[in-house]
Amino acid sequence: MITSLGRWFNRKVVAFFYAMGYFFQVLKETIKFIMSRHVGLKVLRMQILFTGVEALGITAILAVSLGAVIIIQGVSLLPQFGQGQLIYTILITVITRELGPLLTAFIIIARSGTAIATELGTMTYSHEVEAYISVGINPIAYLVVPRVLGVTISLLLLNIYFNLFGLIASYFVTQFFTTVQFLEYFRNLLQTLTTSDIFSSLIKSVVFGVIISTIATFYGLHLEQSSTEIPIVVIKAVAHSVVVLLLADVFITLIYYM
Amino acid sequence: MKFKIRYADQISGIFILIALIAIAAILILMGVNQDWFSKKYHYISTFNSASGINVGMSIMLRGFRIGSVEGIELLDNENHTVRIKFYIEEAYIHKVRPNSVLELTASPLGLGGGLQFYPSKIPGDPPPEGSTIFSTDSKQGFRLVKEKAVSMPAKTDTISAILNDIQPILTNVDEAVVNLNTLIRSVNSAFAGDTSGPVGQIMVEVSSITSSLDEILAEVSRQIDDIMADITHLTGELSDPTGLVTKLLDPKGSIAAILDDDNALFSQIELILTNLNATILELKDFTSYINTTTPQISGILEDSREALDKGKDVLEGLSNNPLLRGGISDQPQQSETFQSYRDEEF
Incomplete structure (x- = not known):
């Protein structure tokens, strides 16, 4: 038992360092990609289109619904305790600081994380990755980096849109139920919003983007022999992304409040 | 080629551009709204405790945010007082006069509160930056408030607000009681028959009926007396052992005999x-x-x-037949051949 435990631990340590090595390789290639205008720019643009633009609809619906619910509940409940002004703090805390980046990241995991893992898994299975290597193209530079950058940029932008829809568009939805003046609402919102809120939200988006794309590409390229491994690596990519995402969220929030 | 793929660069560009413009616009609006670019005048104050005070807390003057708390530190003195650093925005610096006072207010319900700034009633130039604004926790600040040297609005705490809210309700209740009193008075006069309304008329009629009731009762009493006399008579009959009723009801009487x-x-x-x-x-x-x-x-x-109809037709046909016109010949009555022995004459 001790032997098997030791083997398991050894395997985990090796896998961890392998993943770290992959991550730093991606980071190095990303810096190189940014420095030199690469042919992978086209892949990057397509990735932004698929990950960012196409996810805008669901992001908008989610943000408007969440914002509207918070405003309606807040406007009806908080003034009863003489704390009507707290609605703005709650809105910013929930939408900008916490749920904005997190929900956007979940959408990206569901849409693009799975797609990237499946696509790279299929390419690995059909030996396309080996073909790139054989003609001297670094698959990380050409396949992984544009996807990492695309997902990260898309998540950052989607988070901005999420905030716009959640804080501003939701106001117009609530006008069917409440009568808060727009100028008063907007002024109070700007009064309550701080740069650290925006900074925290954007930092989270970037970190979440890097996590989702790195894990998805890692598991996509991790496929070994059979096409039946594709759904397995997709599930692993999603599960690990969610876990690491939540840990990172907690870590960043702790730093924010320290 | 699909529109989206064909114009992927343009669509992605617009997607990025709108987001960047939005974030830039929000940052600019935040700056304008929060007076990032205006000069800030820094002051300090001391409080007995930092409870309820936090960094970023607003300094309020009659509901307007005129500044904010920048830092809090515990002083190393015998009283363990707390020093706060705060700033006043340029737009409101003229409100800061010598001998102004800061007060930490707390909601009686334990929800929130704030730092209230009370400017001195005596006009003067703003004190130099870094100088102390007295708090109500300090002796000087307490004295200034007690001497009413600072401009303080009438306090409207939550309890007062609740009482203010109750006042209109009490007024309404008072009006309702007055209305009820008037109604009861009207009902009373109606029952007294003082009004010309239907209730008054009814009450007058009830009064006349009551007066005639005595006569009716006298008549009824007289009739009851007659009935009682009859009953007495009947009782007397029953007590008579030779009476008809007694005989009938006697165990050896006719009814008993019939029944037994x-x-x-x-x-x-x-x-x-x-x-x-x-x-x-x-x-x-x-x-x-x-x-x-x-x-x-x-x-x-x-x-x-x-059959009768047909017979009628036949008879009619026969009567109309020329060959038979002479009618049917009479049939002679045949005498009976049989006679009983009883018919014979002896």
């Missing part, structure tokens, strides 16, 4: 009823039979009627 006959009368009556029942049953059967034979009888009657 070993059920002979009852048996007779039962027999009659049984016979009657049997008769009714037969009658019922007969009626049923009649009911079932009614269609047949109707058919026979119908056939008879048709």
